[in-house]
Amino acid sequence: MTDAATDPPPGRVVLDDDDISRALTRISHEILERNRGAEDLLLLGLHTRGVPLAHRIAEKIAEVEGHPVATGSLDVTMYRDDLRSHPTRSPHKTDLPAGGIDAKTLVLVDDVLFSGRTIRAALDALSDLGRPAVVRLAVLVDRGHRELPIRADHVGKNLPTARAERVNLRLVETDGKDEVTIQ
Secondary structure, X not given: XXXXXXXXXXXXXXXXXXXXXXHHHHHHHHHHHHHOOOOOEEEEEEOOOHHHHHHHHHHHHHHHHOOOOEEEEEOOHHHOOOOOOOOOOOOOOOEOOOOOOXXXXXXXXXXXXXXXXXXXXXXXXXXHHOOOOEEEEEXXXXXXXXXXXXXXXXXXXXXXXXOOOOEEEEOHHHHOOOEEEEO
């Protein structure tokens, strides 16, 4: 669950813009090492804040590899198991690069990993779109409290939280500022 509002209440800053940049650099290098380069690599950001994170990671990988990395976005709204209790969610557009996802090393990129339900929905959505060679998960923040057996392959920051606490992620692209706060 991502608790990221446009204007979240003040909280304790746990990651500032420099911390976020360093975490994304580390994730980018981990992805390259695990994949042994960028060949057949596809980064799919989950709406909303996973999309700009995927683009930032792709830029960092391109700097190292010397060529662009395929990116796209994935909307999981219609695959969520809480759609009945939150019917006002508005779908976003799924945007896949030419060639789709078949036989690719696909890295799902999300902002905050909480219960694991969003990732389960993403895996369901992927099964309708094709068959990647492998699916991995990169998240900026892993706050624990999993309800499903899902774990991230690449984590920017493990942030132990109480279930009642809120983690707010803001990004320049969506909120005008890079920071992660907890309250």
